[in-house]
Amino acid sequence: MKIVTWNVNGLRAAYSKGFLKWMEKYSPDILCLQETKLQEEQIPKELKDHSEYYKYWGFAKKRGYSGTAVFTKEKPVNVSYKMDGGKFDDEGRIITLEFKNYFLVNIYAPHSRHDLSRLEFKVEFMDVLIKYLKSLEKKKPIILCGDYNIAHREIDLARPKDNVENPGFRPEERAKMDKLIDSGFVDTFRMFTKGNGHYTWWSYRMNARKRNIGWRIDYVLVSKKLSKNIKNAFILSDVMGSDHCPAGVEFK
Numbered sequence: 088m089k090i091v092t093w094n095v096n097g098l099r100a101a102y103s104k105g106f107l108k109w110m111e112k113y114s115p116d117i118l119c120l121q122e123t124k125l126q127e128e129q130i131p132k133e134l135k136d137h138s139e140y141y142k143y144w145g146f147a148k149k150r151g152y153s154g155t156a157v158f159t160k161e162k163p164v165n166v167s168y169k170m171d172g173g174k175f176d177d178e179g180r181i182i183t184l185e186f187k188n189y190f191l192v193n194i195y196a197p198h199s200r201h202d203l204s205r206l207e208f209k210v211e212f213m214d215v216l217i218k219y220l221k222s223l224e225k226k227k228p229i230i231l232c233g234d235y236n237i238a239h240r241e242i243d244l245a246r247p248k249d250n251v252e253n254p255g256f257r258p259e260e261r262a263k264m265d266k267l268i269d270s271g272f273v274d275t276f277r278m279f280t281k282g283n284g285h286y287t288w289w290s291y292r293m294n295a296r297k298r299n300i301g302w303r304i305d306y307v308l309v310s311k312k313l314s315k316n317i318k319n320a321f322i323l324s325d326v327m328g329s330d331h332c333p334a335g336v337e338f339k
Contacts, residue, residue: 091115091335092232098123102131104328116160119232121195123154145179154179157193170219175212190223194233199254213263217270228310236304239264242283243303272308275320275336285322288331307336
């Protein structure tokens with residue numbers, strides 16, 4: 088089973104750049120998308136009618152903002168679009184699919200913003216997420232995919248010393264990644280690849296992608312119980328169409 092996560096930075100834009108052709112060629116069993124930036128009536132018809140996948144959409148109340156989606160070849164037992172019934176459920180940031188033997192959770196964590204005006208919101212989101220995941224894990228193990236908007240370690244971005252005070256690498260944010268992983272999750276990519284230079288997001292400025300001046304902020308984490316079933320974890324850095332690239336895992 089192959090699971091892929093990808094922040095498409097606007098699904099309609101990605102669609103115009105060959106998203107559907109890539110999806111059909113790569114054919115993941117589950118595809119988790121973030122920052123879809125659309126409402127139901129804006130979904131491209133060819134994609135909406137595509138018969139290979141069951142498709143689930145998390146829409147933000149604010150138009151053209153945030154949003155998540157999950158495409159899956161296997162129909163889930165249940166689907167939820169809420170985490171706490173409060174302020175974190177208005178921006179389309181989470182979809183939970185329950186399958187027979189596990190939960191699949193797709194998240195798009197908030198950006199703290201360059202003026203840090205959403206840092207407190209981001210930190211609280213992570214705390215609520217961890218509490219929510221631990222409640223789910225009492226029932227079944229979890230596969231947690233998405234854009235966390237956090238580079239966890241210094242090896243997860245090209246210029247750590249220059250970004251210590253910047254959103255996405257703030258100590259408060261990194262501490263929440265520590266807390267999440269320490270609560271019983273495994274960073275699948277780091278099971279196979281220990282070095283630096285492996286990123287999933289690049290700024291559009293200064294030719295950053297070509298120069299590989301990037302950040303690894305898109306992850307697939309799994310409950311420790313599932314880690315023994317991971318065959319491979321990967322980053323598809325050659326896939327274009329967004330300022331992020333896909334990342335994923337393959338199960339035995």
